[in-house]
Amino acid sequence: MHTLNAIIATFSESEIREFELFLGNKNRRGDVKNIRLLRAISQKEPVDIAQHLYKTTSKNAYHALCKRMQDAAIDFVATKSFASEASEEMDILKLLLASRVFFEYKAYKIGFKVLAKAETKALKLDIYAILNEIYYTKIQYAHQHKKLILSDLISEAQTNQKLFRQEQELNMAYATIKAALRQKEHKDINSIITTAFSRFNIEIHDALTYKSLYKLMHITAEQARLQGNYYTISPYMMEIYERIKAKKSEIPKHRFYHIEILYLMAFTSFRNKAFEMSMDFVEQMEVEMYQDKRRFYKRFSEKFVIIKSLNLNYTGDYKQAIKLLQTFEEDSLEAQLSLVMCHFQQENYSEAYQIVKKMQHSDTYYDKKAGWIWTLKKSIIEILLFIEQDRVDLVLNRLERFKRNFSKRLITINEERVLVFLKLANTYYEKPSEVASEKFKDRVENSFEWIGTAQEDIFVLSFYAWLKSKMEQRNLYETTLSLVHNL
Numbered sequence: 001m002h003t004l005n006a007i008i009a010t011f012s013e014s015e016i017r018e019f020e021l022f023l024g025n026k027n028r029r030g031d032v033k034n035i036r037l038l039r040a041i042s043q044k045e046p047v048d049i050a051q052h053l054y055k056t057t058s059k060n061a062y063h064a065l066c067k068r069m070q071d072a073a074i075d076f077v078a079t080k081s082f083a084s085e086a087s088e089e090m091d092i093l094k095l096l097l098a099s100r101v102f103f104e105y106k107a108y109k110i111g112f113k114v115l116a117k118a119e120t121k122a123l124k125l126d127i128y129a130i131l132n133e134i135y136y137t138k139i140q141y142a143h144q145h146k147k148l149i150l151s152d153l154i155s156e157a158q159t160n161q162k163l164f165r166q167e168q169e170l171n172m173a174y175a176t177i178k179a180a181l182r183q184k185e186h187k188d189i190n191s192i193i194t195t196a197f198s199r200f201n202i203e204i205h206d207a208l209t210y211k212s213l214y215k216l217m218h219i220t221a222e223q224a225r226l227q228g229n230y231y232t233i234s235p236y237m238m239e240i241y242e243r244i245k246a247k248k249s250e251i252p253k254h255r256f257y258h259i260e261i262l263y264l265m266a267f268t269s270f271r272n273k274a275f276e277m278s279m280d281f282v283e284q285m286e287v288e289m290y291q292d293k294r295r296f297y298k299r300f301s302e303k304f305v306i307i308k309s310l311n312l313n314y315t316g317d318y319k320q321a322i323k324l325l326q327t328f329e330e331d332s333l334e335a336q337l338s339l340v341m342c343h344f345q346q347e348n349y350s351e352a353y354q355i356v357k358k359m360q361h362s363d364t365y366y367d368k369k370a371g372w373i374w375t376l377k378k379s380i381i382e383i384l385l386f387i388e389q390d391r392v393d394l395v396l397n398r399l400e401r402f403k404r405n406f407s408k409r410l411i412t413i414n415e416e417r418v419l420v421f422l423k424l425a426n427t428y429y430e431k432p433s434e435v436a437s438e439k440f441k442d443r444v445e446n447s448f449e450w451i452g453t454a455q456e457d458i459f460v461l462s463f464y465a466w467l468k469s470k471m472e473q474r475n476l477y478e479t480t481l482s483l484v485h486n487l
Contacts, residue, residue: 004066007073008041009365012331015080016042022076034069092121092130100137108144124253126209128164135160163209169200170215176200177219193223204240210250214257216240221264225373228415230271231455237268251288256296259288263303270307271458273484275315282308302332309335313342314458314484318477322346333359333370337378341462344381345477349388356382363405376406376418377459383422384466387429395429420447421463428470435470444471453486 011019016038023034095118102111115138122131135157142148173196180192197203204216217240224230244261251258266281285304289297305328313321325339336355343352359366359378366375379402386394399422410418424444428435444467453461465480472479 004070004073005041007070007077008038010368011042014331018080019073019076022079023072026072033065034072037065037069088121088125089127089130092118092125092127095121096130096134096137103137103141103144108141111141112138112145126163126211126253128160128167131160132157132164166209166212167215169202170212170219173197173200173202174215174219177223193219204243206243206246208243210244210247210254211257213240213244213247214254214261217244217261217264221268224268224271227413228457228460230268230457234268234272237265241265252292255288255292256299259285259296259300262288263300263307266307270310270314273314273454273458275311278307279311282311302328302335306332306334306338309338309342313345314481316481318342318346333366333374337374337381340378340381344385345462345480347388347476349385352381353385353389356385363401372406372409376410379406380418380422380463384425384463387425395426399426417448421467424467428467432470436473441471453483458484 008016008019020035020038023038024032027034095114099111099115099118102108102114115134119131119134119138122134135153138148139150139153139157142150142153176196176199177192180196202216204213208216217237220233220236220240224233241261262281262285266278266285269275269278269281282304285300285307289300289304305324309321309324312318312324322339322342325335325342328335336359340352340355343349343355356378361369363375363379366378379398383395383398383402386398402422403419407419410416424447427440434440461483462480465483466476468474468483469476469479
């Protein structure tokens with residue numbers, strides 16, 4: 001039952017409806033206890049579900065139902081994934097398997113013809129893992145093809161193995177970094193990455209493939225996200241991007257990675273307050289999303305809408321930012337939180353609260369669904385909303401919950417200033433008249449280690465802007481833009 005709950009907890013509301021239809025199509029009789037079970041789990045009904053379904057204390061039938069539902073849920077997820085994934089790799093695998101069948105039946109001519117087709121497709125997409133299997137099969141039956149030169153074939157296979165190992169080493173480095181970051185004891189993220197790169201002999205050079213360069217950029221951006229420091233990684237990102245630009249001719253076959261790279265560059269530039277550069281990457285991203293008959297448009301639409309709206313909001317066009325986020329129809333937690341932030345900065349606290357109020361799941365759920373940093377930001381803005389609405393019971397409750405859920409993690413990554421900020425916010429709530437005093441301003445100045453607005457992260461500045469607007473009794477949005485643009 002725990003596993004079934006965990007699987008269904010990952011479903012959005014629309015996916016739950018899809019799963020219900022999936023179950024309905026599989027049911028062969030009118031007794032649809034699986035659908036009733038799904039509704040009970042998804043709606044979190046406070047009842048003994050086994051008793052509710054079977055009117056008996058016996059758990060055997062109930063456990064059997066849960067097991068069938070778990071298998072159906074896994075089948076649904078797998079089927080949905082296959083339907084949404086690009087079909088090229090599946091097509092290549094089918095060709096490879098078909099060629100092996102032909103070879104087994106000694107239909108060598110058609111076998112080599114099908115295998116050549118698989119190889120052409122795999123080379124076009126740089127799918128080294130499948131190419132390893134293709135070359136293995138080709139070498140195995142090379143003696144059946146008069147025109148094949150074995151030495152050339154072995155050379156091709158060895159070259160592919162080097163590229164495959166390179167890709168594997170990047171994956172292993174990435175996994176090593178992620179594992180190290182999960183450890184409870186504090187470690188410097190830069191040293192973790194340096195150690196991992198050294199261990200797997202990773203360095204930036206022109207021989208790296210397009211996908212390998214993307215992987216390096218992704219690791220670097222992940223480091224920045226976890227550390228909340230996009231300033232120090234910016235030159236490294238630009239160095240990788242310059243190498244990628246030199247591979248312009250490879251964009252068509254790596255369109256997906258190219259769009260992802262443009263997004264990472266746009267987001268990094270935005271976090272560093274380089275709005276003009278960020279918007280340039282956003283525009284390039286949009287152009288690429290329309291290529292290949294809009295093949296990747298839907299997949300990147302969420303990221304595109306959010307990064308464009310954030311740039312609009314922080315360059316003064318908040319109305320267009322809000323409009324863009326409101327018209328985004330997909331079920332997106334990131335878009336919802338961005339919309340909350342835009343309304344909050346306009347002091348539209350009622351509108352912001354109406355959106356937050358719909359986020360009724362637990363922090364654990366949002367940790368799994370959107371990541372703990374998203375949950376952290378949501379929790380902070382929720383506390384500030386309750387302060388603005390003078391909801392004393394909820395302010396105290398959320399402050400306690402915040403300390404309980406986030407204190408250890410914030411201390412682990414050396415971000416205690418978030419806790420300091422909330423203490424100051426609570427001081428304002430308890431004694432609002434004192435916030436404009438010189439004593440309070442001095443306390444704020446002495447509470448943080450200031451690194452300058454040029455280096456400081458834009459979201460950190462945005463939260464501080466709320467406190468600054470109270471101290472200076474200024475409009476929040478004006479204060480935010482003033483801080484962000486260093487006016």
